[in-house]
Amino acid sequence: MVKKALNTVYAMWLREMLRFSRSKSRIIGSLSTPLFFLVILGAGFSSSFEIRGGGMFDKSFLAPGLIGMSVLFSSIMGGVSIIWDREFGFLKEILIAPVSRFFVALGKAVGGVTTAMIQGTLIMIIAWLIGVEYVSIPGVLAAIGVMFVTGIGFIGLGISLATRIESHEGFQMVMSFLTMPLVLLSGAFFPISNLPAWMSYLVYANPLTYSVEALRFCLLGSSTIPLPESVAVIVLFALVMTGLGGNLFGKMRV
Amino acid sequence: MLNAIETARITKYFDDITAVNNITLEVKAGELFGLLGPNGAGKTTLINLLSTMTAASKGSAAVWGYDVVKQASAVRRNIGVVFQDTTLDDRLTGRENLDLHGRFYGLDSKTRKSRIKEVLLLVGLYDRADAIVKTYSGGMMRRLEIARGLMHHPRVLFLDEPTLGLDPQTRRHIWEYIKTLNRKEGVTIVLTTHYMEEADNLCRRIAIIDCGKIVALNTPQILKNMLGGDVITLEVENPEDTGNLCKIYESNEIPSTISCNDKRIFITLKDGERRIPRVLALASDVRIPIQSVSLRKPTLDDVFLYHTGRAIRDEKEPGMAERVGYRLRSRRK
Numbered sequence: 001m002v003k004k005a006l007n008t009v010y011a012m013w014l015r016e017m018l019r020f021s022r023s024k025s026r027i028i029g030s031l032s033t034p035l036f037f038l039v040i041l042g043a044g045f046s047s048s049f050e051i052r053g054g055g056m057f058d059k060s061f062l063a064p065g066l067i068g069m070s071v072l073f074s075s076i077m078g079g080v081s082i083i084w085d086r087e088f089g090f091l092k093e094i095l096i097a098p099v100s101r102f103f104v105a106l107g108k109a110v111g112g113v114t115t116a117m118i119q120g121t122l123i124m125i126i127a128w129l130i131g132v133e134y135v136s137i138p139g140v141l142a143a144i145g146v147m148f149v150t151g152i153g154f155i156g157l158g159i160s161l162a163t164r165i166e167s168h169e170g171f172q173m174v175m176s177f178l179t180m181p182l183v184l185l186s187g188a189f190f191p192i193s194n195l196p197a198w199m200s201y202l203v204y205a206n207p208l209t210y211s212v213e214a215l216r217f218c219l220l221g222s223s224t225i226p227l228p229e230s231v232a233v234i235v236l237f238a239l240v241m242t243g244l245g246g247n248l249f250g251k252m253r254v
Numbered sequence: 255m256l257n258a259i260e261t262a263r264i265t266k267y268f269d270d271i272t273a274v275n276n277i278t279l280e281v282k283a284g285e286l287f288g289l290l291g292p293n294g295a296g297k298t299t300l301i302n303l304l305s306t307m308t309a310a311s312k313g314s315a316a317v318w319g320y321d322v323v324k325q326a327s328a329v330r331r332n333i334g335v336v337f338q339d340t341t342l343d344d345r346l347t348g349r350e351n352l353d354l355h356g357r358f359y360g361l362d363s364k365t366r367k368s369r370i371k372e373v374l375l376l377v378g379l380y381d382r383a384d385a386i387v388k389t390y391s392g393g394m395m396r397r398l399e400i401a402r403g404l405m406h407h408p409r410v411l412f413l414d415e416p417t418l419g420l421d422p423q424t425r426r427h428i429w430e431y432i433k434t435l436n437r438k439e440g441v442t443i444v445l446t447t448h449y450m451e452e453a454d455n456l457c458r459r460i461a462i463i464d465c466g467k468i469v470a471l472n473t474p475q476i477l478k479n480m481l482g483g484d485v486i487t488l489e490v491e492n493p494e495d496t497g498n499l500c501k502i503y504e505s506n507e508i509p510s511t512i513s514c515n516d517k518r519i520f521i522t523l524k525d526g527e528r529r530i531p532r533v534l535a536l537a538s539d540v541r542i543p544i545q546s547v548s549l550r551k552p553t554l555d556d557v558f559l560y561h562t563g564r565a566i567r568d569e570k571e572p573g574m575a576e577r578v579g580y581r582l583r584s585r586r587k
Contacts, residue, residue, distance in 0.1 A: 004360060011357035019345050022386075089341035093402075096305060097358035098330035 008099040012107025013114065016078070020115045027119070030074055034066040034123050039130065041189070063127040064215035065188025067143070068150065071120045072208055075151040076179055078112020079158015079245065083171055086162075101250040105159055109242065112158075113151035120147040124219070135221040143218040149234045150211040156241025163248040182208050193224045207237040256319060258283045258410050258442035259304060264313035266299050266466075273299040275466035276313070281444060283409070286436045288457030289446040290554065296466035297446035298338060301412050304444070305335045318409045331359070334403030334441075338414040340395055342387050348374070348398050349383040352405055359406035366405075373401035376438070377431050393424035397431060404435060411435075413445040417452060425449075429456055450554040460554075462561055469561040477557045482511060484526030485556050486533055488519045489545040499542050506536060515564055517545075522552075522560065 020027070042059025085091040094104050121144060124134075134140050161174055185199070186208035195203060203209050210230035217223035223230070259281040266274040274296045281287045289297045302308040304315055306326040314321060320328040342351050349370060356366035374380040377397040387395065396416060403411050416432065417425040433456065436443050447453050453460045454474045461471040470477055490496055493516055500514050503521060510523035523529055526549045537544050550556070559565055 007357055007360060011354050014357075015343065015346070015354055018350055019343070022345055088344065089337065089339050090343045091341075092307075092337055093341040093343075093355070094358070096307060096330060096335050097355075098327050098360075099358055 005100060005103045008103040009107035009110060012094075012104055013111040016108065016111025016115065020111075020118075030070065030119055031122060031126075033073075034070045035126060037069075038062055038066050038123075038127060059127065059130070060132045060220060061191075061216075062189065063124070063132045064143075064219050065186065065212050066127075067120045067123050067147065067219075068186065068208055068212040068215055069183050069188055070123050071116045071147045071150050071211070072154055072182060073179060074116040074119050075112055075154040076158040076174070078115060078151075079109070079155040079160075080162045080165070080171055080174060081112075082108065082159060082162035082249075083165055083168055087168065095252075101252075102246040105246045105249040106242070108159065109152055109155040109245070112155045113148055116151035116155075117144060117147045120144075120151075134219045139218045139221070143215050146211060146214045146218060146231075146234065149231075149238045150208070153207060153234060153238035153241045156238065156243075156245035159245035160241065160248050163245075163252045182206060185209070186212050187224075188212050191224065207234060210234050210237075256283050257281065258285065259287075259315070259317050259444065261304070261315040262313055264300075264303060264310050264315050266296075266303060266308065267311045272466050274303060274310075277463075277466075277468055279461060279468065279471070281410075281442065283442055284436075284440055286432070286443045286456060286458050287445070288453040288460035289444065289463055290448070290450070290453040290460050290558070291446075291463035292448055295448075295463045297463055298414055299466075300463070301335070301414050301444070301446060305333055305412055306330055307335075331406070332409045334406065334408035334411045336396075336399045336403045336411070336413045336416060338418060340399065342395060342399060342402075344387040347384050347386055348379060348390070351387060351398065352402055355402045355405045361406060369405055369407075373404050376404070376435055377401045391424075393420050393427065396420065396428060400428075400431060400435070404439060404441065407439075408441060410442045410444065413443060415446055415448070417447070417449065425452070432456060450558070454554050462558055464558075464562040470557065474554060477554065478552045481522050481552045481556055481560055483522055483524035483552070485550050485552055486521040486523070486526050486530060487546075487548045487550065488521070488533070488537070489517050489547075490519065490537075491517075491543045491545050493517045495542045498540070499537060502536055502540060503533070508532060511560070513560060513563055515559075520556070520559060522556070 038059055042062050046058030082091065124140070124143065128134060165171060165174065185202050185206050187203060192203050192209065210225060210233040213223045213225040214227060214230040214234060217227045257280045259279065261277055261279045263276045263278055264274060265272065265276055277300065289300065291297050299308065303310050304317055304322060306322050306329050309323060316322065317329045318332045320332065322329050352370045352373065353366055356369065361369065371380065374383050377400055379394060379397055379401065382390070382394065387398065390398065400413070400416065413432070417428050420428065429452070432443065435441060445456065457474065459471065459473050460477070461468045463469070490499060496514050496517060496519060499519055500512050503510065503512050503519070508523060508529060510521050513520050521533060530547060530549065534544060534547065555565060
């Protein structure tokens with residue numbers, strides 16, 4: 001029983017990895033956006049602003065936010081790609097197999113989170129190469145753990161959305177109405193300590209904020225939200241989204 | 255001998271449409287069985303019901319002795335399905351597609367390896383196994399899907415329109431593969447098609463489906479014999495004459511079966527070539543101009559026409575009222 005479940009998860013993971021390894025242009029494309037932000041915004045901001053209360057507003061400040069952004073993009077994409085599986089038919093092949101839907105969804109999530117972690121880690125390394133300094137090696141490893149939990153949460157969200165979205169036009173809507181606000185309201189590009197009240201509510205209601213804050217703590221050694229709090233929120237988010245995604249996927253009709 | 259498939263008054267409604275209407279059917283183990291009908295007749299819905307993809311509104315069905323609702327998982331282990339539209343992952347190679355399938359069905363690594371070789375050889379794709387599926391032709395993709403459907407040694411293989419959209423030559427190849435695997439693997443095959451030649455060529459028994467109902471079920475030969483002979487097709491100049499002429503033929507001395515459709519009248523009788531002069535004479539007696547006349551030995555097309563009152567490839571789908579009209583007019587003598 002357990003073995004069968006693991007087989008299902010592994011098969012789904014393997015498929016994601018095979019597809020990922022064949023789409024080099026996708027990898028480069030998804031790395032380029034955060035890197036442009038890092039290099040250009042980092043250089044531009046650091047020449048003009050200083051964070052109130054000390055600290056430079058530069059590429060070091062941006063790096064955790066951009067890692068978070070890249071994990072968010074690739075994990076939501078990973079979940080929502082079920083729409084493509086449906087359009088191109090492969091979903092039927094999975095749904096007709098004598099396997100548990102929940103473990104299929106979990107395998108999809110584990111596969112997606114692996115690609116998200118690879119991309120997040122690549123950005124982390126590139127940022128380090130261009131001069132961002134991290135506090136410690138355990139901190140870097142912990143950051144990879146944060147990417148994992150964050151990725152699981154947003155893939156769960158992506159899968160849940162995919163079960164509700166009929167077509168790939170709907171997918172465009174998701175990308176513009178969900179991911180951009182999530183990124184902009186996450187504190188990836190600005191400190192969250194002195195925000196106007198209305199915005200502060202939105203920022204604190206955004207799960208990505210806690211990921212970015214946790215990454216910032218792990219990599220730079222300080223954050224506005226204390227680490228235990230941010231970790232608790234992202235773990236809870238991941239659990240809820242896995243449950244929701246698995247459940248909705250289980251009821252999905254082709 | 256066990257029946258591979260048994261359905262009992264199975265019915266499926268979609269909103270106000272009855273896609274499958276009260277179908278009771280038995281398919282024997284090892285049989286090559288065809289579901290023949292036009293698009294929208296309910297063939298695919300029936301396959302979806304049998305393959306546990308859709309739940310029935312009423313009635314029940316069992317595949318290989320397992321109930322499709324209560325024992326869906328056991329049914330799934332024992333069937334292979336090739337859907338109408340491709341369900342391959344076209345970014346992966348043929349071998350990878352088969353390997354993933356094997357994993358989903360719990361085959362161990364050794365079994366997967368040997369079985370992949372077997373099924374690829376069976377459909378003649380062994381030398382293209384490591385090419386990305388995107389580079390395959392339509393016929394190759396269909397063959398790969400058939401191979402994949404066989405990976406886990408299913409008892410029953412469902413093929414939904416296996417040759418749809420393929421050129422005639424490829425179609426013949428696929429027929430050969432289907433026959434071979436029915437014989438070599440001993441797998442029960444249920445296929446749907448709207449190609450008459452396909453059903454005639456491949457299937458031991460066929461069920462003709464129209465509007466969600468089985469209108470006839472037998473071997474192709476018996477179905478054709480049941481028509482009672484050859485078919486004379488008359489085309490009148492004015493569609494208004496059709497009805498009158500039908501009545502005349504129905505009330506004359508020639509033992510025949512009449513059905514009609516717009517401008518055409520179909521007369522089924524024995525010894526067709528000797529009857530043509532009499533048939534034409536009857537029309538000229540009442541001064542109804544005939545545009546053309548032809549004689550054909552029966553095919554499954556005629557069987558279909560006989561049972562449903564229209565040709566299977568009619569472009570325009572007649573509305574319900576027209577259809578009922580056809581039925582009333584086409585009656586046996």
